[in-house]
Structures are given as structure tokens and as C-alpha cells.
Amino acid sequence: MHSIKQDYESRVAHFFVSKITISTDKAPAALGAYSQAVRSGSLVFVSGQLAIDPETGKMPPEDIAEQTDRVLRNLNAIVGTAGATLADVVKTTVYLSNMNDFAAMNGVYEKYFSDSAPARATVEVSRLPKDALVEIDAIVVIPS
DSSP: OOOHHHHHHHHHHHHHHOOEEEOOTTSOOOSSSSOSEEEETTEEEEEEEOSOOTTTOOOOOSOHHHHHHHHHHHHHHHHHHTTOOGGGEEEEEEEESOGGGHHHHHHHHHHHSSSSOOEEEEEEOSOOGGGOSEEEEEEEEOOO
16 A cells, blocks of 8 residues: 555656656647657747748748747747647747847737736847747646
8 A cells, every 4th residue: 555655656756757758740840859849748849930931931031029039939838739829828938139139029929828828937038049039938837
């Protein structure tokens, strides 16, 4: 018979030990040695997404609103493949190549997270891969 302590330890061990790679062709393939997302227990860690169209492999022109929309569609595709929705996102980090683009990015972002906005950090970086204007990563809790 298992004790409550053994049951707890078993659940904690499973939570931290399991690692499942999440991948979909509805978002761009990883550009390097990383996964689109990794699930561990009920958490999904989504790698930073760029505004690359998965069908064409191209990015929209240098327009922050278009790029943000494409990034969030890519993020949504990965989150959906993991068995969740954007409402299950608990944290994002937004990387901008120019903080002056914050208002335009935020205008698009809030359309995707209007009902339950996750915690968020937004930072300006000196450069993003492929000279993108925006990159967003996320942490998701899979509903039980």
C-alpha cells in the first residue's frame, strides 16, 4: 500500500522527469538545435516563434503588426498541437528589435489574449534571427 508521501513523490518525479517533444508542420520548423516546444508534466515550453509562414518559409515585410500576427498564429498552432489553447498560456516573453514598436505589437497581441492575458515580459534586443522585428516564446499549462 502506498503512503500519501510515496504518492506525492511519485507524482513529483513524473512531473519533472517526463519530456515530450511537440512538433507541427503548421508552424515553421526549428532553425537550429531546438524543438518547437517541449512538454514536461502539465507544462509546455514553447520556443521563441518568428513571423515565418510555415507554407512559404518567408516572413512578412517589415511591418510589426503583420509580423506579430504571424508569430501568434505560429504560437497558436504549436499550443494547439500540445492539446491546449491560447487561454492556457500563463507566461510569454516578447522580444522586440525596436521598443518603439511596442504599441503596434500590443494592439495585435491583445486580440489573441483578450479574455485571459498571461503574465508577460517585453524586452528590446539588438537583433533577432533573420532580422525579424518580433519573437515570442510561451509557457503553457495543459488543462487536466
